[in-house]
Amino acid sequence: MSWVVSTQTAISFSIYRYTSRFSTLRRLPNPNLSLNALPWHPRSRPLTFRTAALLQDAGAAAVVTAGAYGLGLTFDNLTQRKVIEQSLSRKLVHILSGLLFMVSWSIFSTSTEARYFASLVPVVNCLRELLRGPLYYVLILLVCTMVFWRESPIGVISLSMMCGGDGIADIIGRRFGSLKLPYNQQKSWAGSISMFVFGFLISIGMLHYFSALGYFQLDWIWTMEKVALISLVATVVESLPATKVVDDNISVPLASMVMAFLSFGF
Known part of the structure; x- marks a missing residue:
């Protein structure tokens, strides 16, 4: 009869340890802290993704803008050295910058804000083109990016x-x-x-x-x-x-x- 009591006691003690551990896991470290704010909670993970996406999109926009500026600067130097005519130079810049900009869409993130970061590239170019050339060209780039995007x-x-x-x-x-x-x-x-x-x-x-x-x-x-x-x-x-x-x-x-x-x- 004693071994039955011992077995029941052991089982009761094991159940108590399990339930105590389970209740500890469910207990919040701070009663004023929301469950969603805990780093291991699934709802907190999109915040990390959004941060990474924002950094990726900001970096991509900066790189593409710098590339567009470098492309224009390169053809300006070729024109000044009389390697190619100015009209041909500007036309090549418009062809290459538009197509390369479209190719660069793939380096932006999959977030919904990615297209807006990409739109910063033609916006910056728009400020330059106000004094230099075809504003409509830049506006079409902006519309296609904002409205249609890569999908x-x-x-x-x-x-x-x-x-x-x-x-x-x-x-x-x-x-x-x-x-x-x-x-x-x-x-x-x-x-x-x-x-x-x-x-x-x-x-x-x-x-x-x-x-x-x-x-x-x-x-x-x-x-x-x-x-x-x-x-x-x-x-x-x-x-x-x-x-x-x-x-x-x-x-x-x-x-x-x-x-x-x-x-x-x-």
Whole structure:
């Protein structure tokens, strides 16, 4: 009979130790301290993620801004040394800065605030461009970043058409554009053809880049058909004799946005 009492006593003592330990774990170190404030509580972990994301986005914005400034400074030096013409230099800066800025979207975090940090880059450039050149170009960069970002093909295609298609069309048209369009003597067949070809190729390349990173998935046969149609519409819009009324940096991306929206949705 004594061994039964001993066994019951041992079991009771074990239960007491277990329940005491469990109650100690549940007891807060400070009655005024919220459970959510404890570092091991799951609700406190997003604060650490947000801090890391903010630091990543701030650093990415600083690096991209410095890179954009360095790119412009490099071509300014080449122009001063008369290595390339000023008009060609500025056009190359606009092509490269826009496309490289879009590529840099991947180094920002996955937080909802990432697009706003990325938008600081064209905002800073906007302050520089107020005195130097095409403000509309910078504003389109800002709109595509804030509104569409990297999760939508619309912004990617619009910037590809403006930076790649329209930018390269201007360079090719000035160099080899002796044969003019019948309805616009300011535009050439060489420029319009290059607008369509490079707009299409750069758009497909950028879409593949963001798709490979997992931001969206596309049916590539269907996508190539839609991008070809968007490139055709953007090329026609760019060739119209309306430059004095609407700048190409507005008409081309806006036309691309509308067509991409109709094709891909928001």
